[in-house]
Structure formats: structure tokens, C-alpha cells
Amino acid sequence: MPEPLQGSITRGVTLPSLGRLLRAVASFEVLFVLFMFAGVYKGSALLARVPVDLTLALLGLSILSGVWILLRRAVRLRHKTVVAACLYALLLAWLMVSLLWTPGHEYAHRKALLILTTNSWALLGGLLIADRGRRRARRFFVAIMMFGAAISLEALISSRGDELEQAELVFSGGYLGLGQAIGAAAAILAGYLLLEPLRPAWKLAGVAVWLVMLWSLTVSGGRGPLLTALFVPLISIAAALRPGALQVRRWLIWVPLALLVAAVTLGPVVPRLDVIAGLQEKATTLWRLQRFVSDPTGSGSIATRAEFWAIAVDQWRASPIIGRGLGSFPILANLWDDRLYPHNIILELLVEGGLIAAVLFAALVAYCLCALGRWERLRTDPEKIIVLMLLVSVGLNAMKSGDLPDNRFLFSVIGLALLEPLRQATPLPHADDGDAAIPL
Numbered sequence: 001m002p003e004p005l006q007g008s009i010t011r012g013v014t015l016p017s018l019g020r021l022l023r024a025v026a027s028f029e030v031l032f033v034l035f036m037f038a039g040v041y042k043g044s045a046l047l048a049r050v051p052v053d054l055t056l057a058l059l060g061l062s063i064l065s066g067v068w069i070l071l072r073r074a075v076r077l078r079h080k081t082v083v084a085a086c087l088y089a090l091l092l093a094w095l096m097v098s099l100l101w102t103p104g105h106e107y108a109h110r111k112a113l114l115i116l117t118t119n120s121w122a123l124l125g126g127l128l129i130a131d132r133g134r135r136r137a138r139r140f141f142v143a144i145m146m147f148g149a150a151i152s153l154e155a156l157i158s159s160r161g162d163e164l165e166q167a168e169l170v171f172s173g174g175y176l177g178l179g180q181a182i183g184a185a186a187a188i189l190a191g192y193l194l195l196e197p198l199r200p201a202w203k204l205a206g207v208a209v210w211l212v213m214l215w216s217l218t219v220s221g222g223r224g225p226l227l228t229a230l231f232v233p234l235i236s237i238a239a240a241l242r243p244g245a246l247q248v249r250r251w252l253i254w255v256p257l258a259l260l261v262a263a264v265t266l267g268p269v270v271p272r273l274d275v276i277a278g279l280q281e282k283a284t285t286l287w288r289l290q291r292f293v294s295d296p297t298g299s300g301s302i303a304t305r306a307e308f309w310a311i312a313v314d315q316w317r318a319s320p321i322i323g324r325g326l327g328s329f330p331i332l333a334n335l336w337d338d339r340l341y342p343h344n345i346i347l348e349l350l351v352e353g354g355l356i357a358a359v360l361f362a363a364l365v366a367y368c369l370c371a372l373g374r375w376e377r378l379r380t381d382p383e384k385i386i387v388l389m390l391l392v393s394v395g396l397n398a399m400k401s402g403d404l405p406d407n408r409f410l411f412s413v414i415g416l417a418l419l420e421p422l423r424q425a426t427p428l429p430h431a432d433d434g435d436a437a438i439p440l
Contacts, residue, residue, distance in 0.1 A: 027139060028062065028065040028066060028136070029129065029140040029142075031062040031065055032065075032129075032412075033143040033144055034058050034062075034147075035059050035061075035118075036122065037177065037180075037409070040181050055118070063121060066124070066125060066128050069128065069132065078420075083367065084364065084368055084371075084415065084418060085123075085127060087360065088120070088123050088411075090360050091360040091361055094356055094360060095357060096112060096326070098322070098325045099112055101322075102324065102326050103328055104328050104337055106337050107340075108326050108328065108337075109327070111326060111339075112327070114405035115404055115405060118408050119404060123412060123415045126413060126415025126416040127416075127418060128415075130415060130418040137383060137416065140416070141192075141383070144181075144184055144188055147185065148182045148185020148189075148213060149185065149212070149213065151182060152182055152185075152209075155219060156212060177406075179226070180394065180397055180409060182213050182225065182229075183217065183228055183229050183394075184394065185213060186210055186229040187228075188389075189206055189209060190232065190233040190236065191233075192206070192382070192386070193210065194236040195239070195382035213229070214226070214229060225393075228397065232389045232392055235389050238379075239379035305344075308341075308343055309342060309347060311329075311332075311342070312329065312348070312350070315332050315333075316347070316350040316351050316354070320355055323351060323352050323356070323357060326352050328351065329341055329348070329352065332351075341402070341403035343400055343402070344398075344399055345399060345407055345410070346361075346399065348403060349361055368418060371418045372388060372417050372419075377421065384419055387413065387417050387419060391413055391417065394410045
């Protein structure tokens with residue numbers, strides 16, 4: 001039986017007492033994850049009588065928890081953390097300045113408020129988790145996996161016979177938010193399954209949960225999250241191709257590879273999937289993929305996105321350096337002063353903040369990517385590989401859906417990229433691992 005790697009998620013797992021379990025549920029990482037994905041579940045009929053906005057409430061609670069983490073020990077931050085926060089502050093300041101010349105009003109100011117609060121805290125929360133050691137990062141990963149597993153199981157339970165009652169999902173969030181949450185959980189779970197020396201029972205249970213997540217993605221409607229869930233595990237496999245790197249569990253390699261081969265092999269068959277009766281109800285995502293493969297330039301969301309991208313490019317050309325102002329896209333598209341965006345985070349930044357905003361965002365991403373380390377060192381660190389998988393998965397989704405506030409999880413993953421190398425990830429004098437609820 002191989003010894004767990006340093007920092008293994010299964011190292012020292014014990015059955016917690018009720019008090020410790022309650023502390024785990026109320027930990028900063030759980031509150032942060034619930035805040036990050038509040039849009040997935042806060043529209044549920046079960047929560048209709050909650051008198052407060054859950055996003056706002058969880059934002060406040062997670063901020064209080066984060067401040068407590070800082071204050072209970074010496075408020076000491078690593079140099080890299082401060083630099084990343086300053087780079088984001090420059091981007092944030094420029095986007096706020098662009099309100100001076102935006103033609104938008106209601107949507108522009110609402111968007112500015114969301115970026116100032118939810119996006120800023122998403123990045124700062126990710127930086128805080130990375131700054132305070134590996135144990136908090138593992139707890140964050142576990143919280144995402146548990147949340148993803150819960151909503152995946154709920155999607156299966158909501159499947160009645162041959163028909164998915166999407167309108168009656170307990171977690172009645174949009175399919176894009178649902179796909180982002182499950183896709184992130186699937187990426188983390190795949191990374192641990194492939195890179196950690198888990199016991200056979202844990203492996204089988206993990207593979208079963210991963211397949212449940214994959215199935216839920218086929219019925220939720222999000223094409224991007226399903227495709228990234230299939231391809232992102234290849235990063236873990238690539239990390240173990242040379243001697244001396246992480247040892248991928250060999251038998252587990254065949255799970256994503258078999259699914260990938262099946263996807264490539266069945267590619268020519270996809271345009272003919274419409275012959276399956278009730279495909280739209282049984283597997284909404286596959287039905288939408290079939291429509292795209294059959295007619296990539298036809299009607300539907302792909303054609304709408306292509307139209308928005310063309311409008312965004314035209315708008316950016318009119319003011320390439322400083323942009324047209326935050327929240328200007330719907331007004332300049334001759335539509336309405338309400339939530340509308342190019343469905344591409346780079347085009348959104350170019351249109352509304354110009355090259356200045358795009359360069360500042362690129363500088364932030366590049367700095368945090370460099371902090372991950374060189375590939376030769378990165379491929380020996382399972383949790384940094386998982387962060388890279390998350391960056392690829394969430395980044396690809398941000399290139400085709402959501403506006404800046406929708407993509408706040410991307411900012412938290414960018415901040416998480418500042419995890420210290422594994423050899424340096426020992427408890428610091430100011431680290432607060434003593435409040436860990438479950439020793440994961």
C-alpha cells in the first residue's frame with residue numbers, strides 16, 4: 001500500500017465529533033463556496049421564504065469569517081498576495097473610472113456595484129485561502145466537491161422516468177451556473193482520483209460520483225461544462241508522462257480516456273442523434289450538441305453569441321484604448337439599459353474598458369499563472385495541477401458565457417493560483433490550522 005503523498009487529501013482523515021462537524025459546516029471555506037454559487041440555489045422554492053438575499057447574506061458572513069481569520073493571527077500577507085491584490089485594484093479602479101463616459105445608467109451602476117463587491121471578494125477570498133496554507137485549500141476543494149455532488153444527485157432525483165423536469169429542480173438556478181459548479185467539482189474530483197494514492201473503496205466511490213456529475217451535465221443543458229469535464233482530466237495525465245512526476249493511478253486513466261475516445265468515435269453520429277425519440281428531454285446537453293454539429297451557424301445560442309461578438313468588435317473599434325465605458329454594451333447594441341453582455345470576458349473588457357482594461361486583466365492572470373511555477377515543478381504538485389485544471393475549465397467557460405459578475409468564480413481561482421509550492425507549504429507561524437474542523 002503506497003504512502004499518501006505529502007499534503008494528501010486523505011491524510012489523517014478521522015470521524016469528527018458533532019462539534020467539529022458543525023465547525024466544518026460553518027468554516028470560512030464552506031461559507032465562501034456557498035457565496036460563490038449562491039445563484040445556483042437561491043431561487044429554489046424551498047428558500048422562497050428566506051427574508052434576505054442569500055448572495056448578500058453569505059457575502060457578509062464570509063467577509064466576517066475572513067476578517068476573523070486575519071485578525072486572530074498576525075495580519076501578515078505574502079508579497080505575491082499583495083502584488084496580485086494591487087493588480088486587481090488597478091483593473092477595478094479603471095473600470096470604475098470608465099463610468100464617467102459610459103452611455104449606460106441602471107445596468108452600468110448595478111454592474112459596478114457587483115464588481116466592487118462580489119468580484120472583489122471572490123478574488124480576495126481566493127488569495128486568502130492561498131495565503132493561509134494548503135489545509136484551507138484542501139477544505140475549499142472538498143467544499144466544492146460536496147456541493148457539486150449534492151446538486152448532481154439532485155439533478156438525478158429530479159429525473160422522472162424518461163423526462164427531466166428541469167422546471168422543478170430543487171436547486172432552480174440557470175443551467176450555466178449549474179454547469180459551472182458541477183464542472184468545477186468534476187475537475188477537482190478527477191484531479192484527486194488521478195493523482196492521489198487513494199484506497200480502492202475511495203477510488204470506486206470517487207469514480208461513481210464523477211460519473212454522476214458527468215451524467216448531470218448531460219441533462220442540465222450546458223455544452224461547455226460537459227466538454228471541459230471530459231477534456232480537463234487530460235492535464236492530470238499529461239503531468240505524469242515523465243519519470244519522477246506524479247504517479248497517475250493507471251487503471252483510472254482509462255475512465256476519461258475511454259469517454260474521450262467514445263466522444264471522438266461517435267462524433268460523426270452526433271448529427272443523427274435527432275432520431276432518438278425524446279432526446280431533448282432525456283439528455284438536453286447532447287440534444288444541444290447535436291443541433292450545433294448539425295448546423296453550427298444556424299439559429300440558437302451559437303448564432304446569438306456570434307452576433308454579439310461581431311457587435312462587440314465593432315464597438316471596441318470605435319474606442320480601442322479606453323473603451324466605451326462599463327455597462328455600455330446593451331446601449332450601444334441599440335437594445336435596452338439592462339443586463340446584456342458579449343458572452344466573452346475578453347471582448348467584454350475590450351468593449352467597456354478598452355485595451356487598458358484587457359491589459360490589466362491579462363497582467364493579473366499572467367502574474368498568477370507564473371506563481372503556479374514552471375511545468376517541471378508544477379507536475380509534481382497535485383493541488384497545483386488541480387488549480388490549473390480549474391483555471392482551464394472556468395476560463396474556457398468565461399470565454400463563451402456570463403458577464404464579469406457572473407464569472408466571479410474565475411477570479412477566486414485566479415487568486416488560488418498563488419498557492420505556495422508543496423515543499424514550502426508547511427504551517428506558518430500565523431497560519432490558523434488549529435480551527436480545522438475535519439483534518440483533511
